[in-house]
Amino acid sequence: MTEPALQIDKLSVHYGEEVALSKVSFDVAHGEILGIIGPNGGGKSTLLKAILGLVPPTTGSIRIYGQEPGKNHAAVGFVPQFAAMDKHFPISVLEVVLTGRLKPGFSFFRKYSEADKVIAQAQLERVGIAHLAKRQIAELSGGEFQRLLIARALAVEPKLLLLDEPTASVDAHSRNQIYQLLREINADMTIVLVTHDLMAISSEVKKLACLNTKLVYHGEPELNESVVNELYGCPVDLIAHGVPHRVLKAHEEGATK
Numbered sequence: 001m002t003e004p005a006l007q008i009d010k011l012s013v014h015y016g017e018e019v020a021l022s023k024v025s026f027d028v029a030h031g032e033i034l035g036i037i038g039p040n041g042g043g044k045s046t047l048l049k050a051i052l053g054l055v056p057p058t059t060g061s062i063r064i065y066g067q068e069p070g071k072n073h074a075a076v077g078f079v080p081q082f083a084a085m086d087k088h089f090p091i092s093v094l095e096v097v098l099t100g101r102l103k104p105g106f107s108f109f110r111k112y113s114e115a116d117k118v119i120a121q122a123q124l125e126r127v128g129i130a131h132l133a134k135r136q137i138a139e140l141s142g143g144e145f146q147r148l149l150i151a152r153a154l155a156v157e158p159k160l161l162l163l164d165e166p167t168a169s170v171d172a173h174s175r176n177q178i179y180q181l182l183r184e185i186n187a188d189m190t191i192v193l194v195t196h197d198l199m200a201i202s203s204e205v206k207k208l209a210c211l212n213t214k215l216v217y218h219g220e221p222e223l224n225e226s227v228v229n230e231l232y233g234c235p236v237d238l239i240a241h242g243v244p245h246r247v248l249k250a251h252e253e254g255a256t257k
Ligand SMILES: Nc1ncnc2c1ncn2[C@@H]1O[C@H](COP(=O)(O)OP(=O)(O)OP(=O)(O)O)[C@@H](O)[C@H]1O
Pocket: 015, 018, 019, 020, 038, 039, 040, 041, 042, 043, 044, 045, 046, 047
């Protein structure tokens, strides 16, 4: 049997007195697309940071293809939230992707090898923006910039790709293209994405994890009313508005909108 991509066992993370995650346990199988949802402050970003080895577990453990976070740099690619990036930094598209080739401890100003350049160029082609390689990042559209962030994460040549809200800042057309791209990428690697996009959950993810400090739900991307109420603490009708049926199972009486 293939080793799980991710094994999270009784993971708790505290920031001082603040409990961000409490005894969270779940596995992600190799090749899966897992969607993580939850309310603001529910611990989604903290979970990604813990997987990346950026925040230490208070208790519990994380294994990425059997290894501790931070032990195998090449195993994990990360696509940060668009809003967290400075688009006005004077750097070209290709140069950004090349930073994905930096190993921990190497200088940002090191000379990249020819092999690095070939890999970076290939990732730009993969995400469909190779023609923009020399362009300054300030001159990209929202959708192009999001693809750039994905190309940079792919340049690590990861086995597991983590994405934090990959469609939050793009229009509907770009969003569909990004989901198509993620489906293609999923042929080669496991994907974990944090999203508020319930359309994505209904159509793209194979498993869903719902975080509200603790793990409220882990399973098929179908939620019932009590899970959503526990997760968001508000009436299900508010959440259900516009949500495809697959996400929220209908009531026995068919009362869910
Ligand atoms: N560096 C930090 N220091 C102290 N508390 C923090 C820190 N980072 C996060 N927290 C707290 O930990 C909890 C979980 O935050 P986290 O950012 O993981 O949630 P989230 O689900 O990603 O939220 P959002 O959807 O708003 O991005 C929150 O209560 C937050 O205030």
